[in-house]
Amino acid sequence: MMNKYYMPTRVIMGNDCIAMNSELFITLGKKALIVTGAQSAKRNGAEKDVRTALESVGIPYLVFDKVMSNPTIACVYEGATFAKENRADFIIAIGGGSPMDAGKAIALLASQDIMEGSLFSGNYEKKVLPMAFVPTTAGTGSEVTQYSILTNNKAQTKTSIASDLLFPTIAFLDAKYTEHLGIITTIYTTIDALSHAVEGMLSARASIVSDALAVTSIQMIINCVPDMLQALKSGSKVVFNMKQREQLLQASFLAGMVIAQTGTTAVHSMGYSLTYFKNIEHGRANGLLLGEYLKLVEKVQPDLAGRILETMNFSEAEQFQELLNKLLGEKEEISSEEIRQYSKMAIQTKNIANCVVKPTEEDIITMFALSFTK
Structure with a gap:
């Protein structure tokens, strides 16, 4: 059997790794959309650190913090519309699996027109917004995968978008954001x-x-x-x-x-x-x-x-x-x-x-x- 190995995400690990590598955001684009949930990234300090890093290198940003647990198809289409309307040209996803899965789908949908019926088809143009991911739980590993798992109410299950396009460009792993998890x-x-x-x-x-x-x-x-x-x-x-x-x-x-x-x-x-x-x-x-x-x-x-x-x-x-x-x-x-x-x-x-x-x-x-x- 033929095997392969492919993982193109640049991974940076360590305390304060976002602040110490803020210049990397410049390589991703000129305007960021931060994708996250309503509360956790604010409580653990990750969102503040990302905002500070972006401000230090002069990159404007917006926040889409409507991602719920087990994000829906409707949620990611809303996020993609928000990204396009505000001309964001890269995504920063902060959180556990839900914000990161949503961030990938938003990055894809903000780059090309995909009807809902074709969302899980795997037939996409080779276009996607660059992504930087900041995991704040230790479980999903989504920061280094090509999968976006969404709640699919029509099929009454969770369904995966799977494409090499969805590998994040950069992942920042700082364990301090997980410090106070119950x-x-x-x-x-x-x-x-x-x-x-x-x-x-x-x-x-x-x-x-x-x-x-x-x-x-x-x-x-x-x-x-x-x-x-x-x-x-x-x-x-x-x-x-x-x-x-x-x-x-x-x-x-x-x-x-x-x-x-x-x-x-x-x-x-x-x-x-x-x-x-x-x-x-x-x-x-x-x-x-x-x-x-x-x-x-x-x-x-x-x-x-x-x-x-x-x-x-x-x-x-x-x-x-x-x-x-x-x-x-x-x-x-x-x-x-x-x-x-x-x-x-x-x-x-x-x-x-x-x-x-x-x-x-x-x-x-x-x-x-x-x-x-x-």
Whole structure:
């Protein structure tokens, strides 16, 4: 099988990396549109740092802060119209996965006319606004991927725009913006990153490069898990030290590089229904399903599952499942009718074909049922 590796994003990591590299914004354009949510980028200081950096190099900017969790198609079209009306010629996205996914779609739609019916077609002109991304959670890895995941109400799921055009030009990784994330948000976003790394190793497009990145990401995450469990046990609002925050942000970045090469698997296709219909956060949805999928892999390809489990210092998938159960706590209710509906939707996705171990619809039904067993 032929493998490839392509990740054109320039990544700059470290404390105050935006202020120390503000001149890079000049290379992107003459007027910026900052894409973000309503509050978090203001609270954690990231938006202020970006504004200060732009002002220091004389670049005017506007702010589109209407991005909601799991951004909609309507949201990104509104943002693109705002960008065009104000003649913004580059995008700065600040936040977790939602603002970054929205920022990519806005950069694409502000550059070319794409009807909603063709938005997910993959048939685009080679035009897109340059992008600089500032992640403020450690989970999505969107700052180094070519995917924009949007809520698609017509299809009743989340759907991906996938194009090399969507790789950001620059990513600024400063862990201080994640410093005050609560323990639950930290856990869910960490599990999102862990899922990316594990699914990358279970992908039909996995390679020696993506596996090397995935193993490192998994090890970095597992090193931080004991403190997460301790915080849950004590009921403490423990703020992780900056070394741990940096480790989690770098692990997320590495896992993003993984799925940029490999794509995701059945876990994501199943999880999208949990987010769309049950309003379960994306990282949590992945975590609820990941253990059971790895158990299926363990039955069919034990050597492959064993490589992943060894990286986590486990000998069997049940141990991994037990860890996820501790991190995720009490599970939501899901009916047999909902399981059948979600399974029917999942089996039709491209993610299934991307699995080394391809589940059947019955396998998916079983995984859903076991994942929500009390």
